[in-house]
Amino acid sequence: MSATDGAGVSGTDGARRARKTPKPLRTPKPLKAPKAPAKVSKAGRNLPAAIVVGVILVAALLAALLFFPFGIVAIATVFAAVGVWEVSRALEVRGIKVPMVPVLVGTVALPFAAYFGGSESLAFALVATVVAILLWRTIDTAEDAVRSVLAGIFVVLWVPFLLSFAMLLLGEPGGQVRVAILLLLVVSNDTFGYLVGALFGKHPMAPKISPKKSWEGFAGSAAGATVVGIVAALFFLDQPWWFGLVLAVATVAAATAGDFSESMIKRELGVKDMSNLLPGHGGIMDRLDSIVFASPVVFLISALLIPGA
Template sequence: MDLAPAGPPGSPPKQSRAGRDLTRAIPVGVFLGAVVAISVAWNSRLWYVVAAVAVSLALWEVFKRLRQAKFRLPFIPLLVASQAMIWLAWPLGATGAFAAFAVSVVVILVWRLFIRGLHEPPKNYLRDVSASIFVLAWIAIPGACGAMLVNGEHGGKYVVTLIALVVCSDVGGYAAGVLFGKHPMAPAISPKKSWEGFAGSMVFGVAGGVLVFWLLLEENLWIGGLLGVATVLAASLGDLVESQVKRDLGIKDMGTLLPGHGGLMDRLDSVLPAAVMAWVFVHYLI
């Protein structure tokens, strides 16, 4: 880890070998962790509010980037759809989220078809509809899965488990990548990700899963280790997916909302697919 002091006033922020400005990234990460902790400790249903806001902001970031790339997505239907998927998951669970997604797909198909009126054919219809449904599948569906983690007696603990395992994966991968990273994992997609970093993520993720299940959930430790493996795989692949999307769009970050991190979507890229894994484990294995 590069802990060299910052340069003189006016110089660019000092970054680590992994490309992060740690003096900004760490306080922002602590703040985000505090938001999660307060939401689940005070009233676990506040997690739905946090999830809804996060999905909305991430959706807006991605929408702006796609609009810059000349995609024409129907933002209002996408926003309403994402919120419907999350809030219907509160009383109806997965059934409500799926129903909202299914209806939203039909609405997007029709909306984009007639956005230019009845006398002018739509342009790039297939491309824009596909991108719209991709955005819902990429952001809103995992967001609903993450929100549904609190639908139960120990819901707050499951949310803490999700965040803790993603942090373990991120910290382990970052440390191992900076200290030992030599062999690129997917150089054509994300040159900075290494197999050594992935191994570090796996070690920290499995250890974190076992510890969390032992100390917090008091469940079978092997399930915790298995969830750690699933979290690391999902988080790593989610990071690669976003890297490829950004490569297609020719951008470095999705946004600038979080100093030292980029946009909110640059933080959620690993959390969202990990939330799907966590929901599957909670729903079927725990």
């Protein structure tokens, strides 16, 4: 091929390329603004969801107390059963199997026995549940039977038995008001403790167990619950102001102990929450941990210090 031919071919190709119309540039699509993340509290919770769920739970419980007291027994039984399931599932992660059948039967029996039969029936139901757990594992002949039996007894004592003291309180004269005060004391403990701790908390109470709980938050819990306790004593229980103070301080101490106990168990088992059933709160046990410890304390103080209780 001659140089002329090469130039001709090259010129033809250049002409073809010149005749091609360049493609118009595409206008880039506008970027969508990222969704704002849900507001999260210092405790790592979805704060709006936690507030909504908390308000709904408290409103439902107070409404049941006022209009359908027996409904509280049913609600407490359901909560206890779910709490037992959560704890049992968490224990199973560590290879500890809870005998669910006798434990759940006892979980249903204990609150109803307490409400309808009083402390004697509650004690009988507890003994019957423990015997049923022992017999169940004897018949089952599963491995690690001793550890399984001890785990079952522990779960029954921690959740339905302690919660049943609220049912004993409900069965007493004026029990609806007393259980309502118990709930309000626990709610004020949690609410004021969270608010003061979030704003001013600098000194952790037990950093290895629950690093976000501070002494400042504990003081806020005590102050808020004291106001609720004194108002309740004067206007709803017809008791002197010091009774409300004693009730509030004891409730805050018990609720804090319950909170720390659950935190210690969760840390030992390597779980953050017992479940995610309640948005912004975690599991049922993450809400019951304070109530189950506070219930026997409020019941005993009422029985000892209120005449005729």
